[in-house]
Amino acid sequence: MGIRPVPEENTVPPIMRDDLFPDQYSPDQWTFETWPLMRPDGELARVDGYFIFFSLAVPDGSVQDPEDRYEQARIRYYYSQDGMTWTDGGELFPEGDALGDAQWAGSAVIDNCRLSIFYTAVGEIEPDGDGDGNGNGTGAPECPGGSARQNGECPPVGNGDGDGNGDGDGNGNGDGNGDGDVGEPITISTQSIALAEADLTVGPDGPSFDNWSEHEVILEPDGIMYQTAEQAEQQINNQDNGNDDDGNGNNGDGTGDGVGDDDSQDGIAPDRTYAFRDPFFFTDPQTGDDYIIFSGKLSPDFDLTENGENSEIYNAAIGIARLDDSDDGNGDNGDNAGTNGNSSNGDDNGDNSVSMPNWTLLSPLFHASSITKMLDQPHLIFRDNIYHLFANAYSDSFAPDIQGWTALYGFTSEELISQYTPINESGLVLGNPETAPLQCYGRVTLSDLSVLSFALYPEVEAERVDELTEQERFDAFGGTLCPTAQLMTPDNVTDNTTQLVVGEVCQPGTFPCPPDQSDDSTGDGNGDDSGNGNGTDGN
DSSP, rough: OOOOOOOOOGGGOOOOOGGGOOOOOOOOOEEEEEEEOOTSSSSSSOOOTBBBEEEEEEETTTTSSSGGGGGGGEEEEEESSSSOOOOOEESSTTTTTSSEEEEEEEEEEETEEEEEEEEEEEEEOOOOOOSSSSOOOOOOOOOOOGGGTTTTTTOOOOOOSSSSSOOOOSSSOOOSSSSOOOOOOOOOOOEEEEEEEEEEEEETTTTESSSOOOOOEEOOOOSSSSSOOOHHHHHHHHHHIIISSSSSOOOOSOOOOSSSOOOOOOOOOOHHHHHHHHHHEEEOOOOOOOOEEEEEEOOTSSSSSSSSSSTTOOOOEEEHHHHOOOOTOTTTTTOOOOOOOOOOOOOOOTTTTEEEEEEEEEEEEEEEEETBBBOOEEEEEEETTTTEEEEEEGGGGGGGTOOOSSEOOOOOOSSSSSEEEEETTOOEEEETOOOTTTTEEEEEEEETTTEEESSSSSTOOOOSGGGGGGHHHHHHOOOBEEEEEEOSSSTSSSSSOEEEEEEOOOOOOBBSSSSOSSSOOSSSSSSOSSSSSSSOTTT
């Protein structure tokens, strides 16, 4: 049975793939998750008349299967004076500087012409961060059962025994009878949140970045509140090793779910459903405190008041960390951790906090235990004295008994760290048309309620990515910006047919970089303030 269509009032209009080309944004690159340069106050930044976007990218057609694009993703930047026509500035980071084997989504803030870019470092971290001389930073994930790696690889786990206790091999090769081989164990790359800074200068040829700081890992999962890659790997391989007891075995359709036989509808690779990524910088306007929220997963050791069905699999969370100004980096020991907002029970884990240099990892801001595996690119806007929390999810990331769409979801609260209420009861804010359920993804809501996203598989009727063959995905992948959508209200319950052009952003005001050396730092409405987020700068 197919997925029920997204309600019309929460649906963007269909787009034609040909309308995206010739591409105004990235003609030589496949681009996907995208985020704008922001001011510390959460407003869109415009520097000397330029808007700046950052996008994950790979060279156009460089991977045969678009679903493999994340394995070699790099961050590029793009700039525009009119908010519609964009110029590719190239890779953001100097060669060899970025941490990880790949870089995934994040956020960017400009303060007094100094860029702070928060991003996800995936895989091996360089240079050596653990003192063992191997240059692997966080270290290689442990093998299932604690087995030692041999030439960098985990040894085989062993085979199913035909007792009906599960036969999945994680690759979709099970026959559904409980008698197949377990196959090679699943391995999951580590994900860490990193920070780098640079000076932003606007010259005759447009914006450029120099005087880079060293890249630094600022947040890693603790294994108590937030699941580590090792914990996720162990959980998946334990299931694949025959721990399911319903005797149904894994899927026999060749799609593979990588998690035994939970009937999860899951066609998304485990490396993608695992999460400690997508950092979003947010300054609380009511306190002035700085935070990062991020996509995470609940640790198996996280204290849930009630464990729902499959809560160890469907354990998506939106994490939060607070910047502490104290020199020792110990913060206030989590006194502000408070009561979690979550989608099921409102657990209070206020005594959980883990301090890292300058940042304190707090209990999850929100979680969707027993509901979904993914809450991608979470972000916040503060509007009408209400905190609006948004995140993305794929339809096939939801538990079997949950109706979910590939869409943007939202939640509200009167306090930053408190119980969050789903918008429109279901949380659904903006989804794709019935004729193209995978049209756009990676939506990011700006303060003016415009919504950026990238073109995933427009003009394709499939409801799940794994319903398409590799060649069909290659032929259909959009790999550029979708038309910008405009919400009428944060809950988007009114008419939402307004759609701007591809990549369009419209917001007045600008500031110079290097900053104006005059004493006028308050902004005079003409866009000549220093860009420190405190002036009006024409907005």
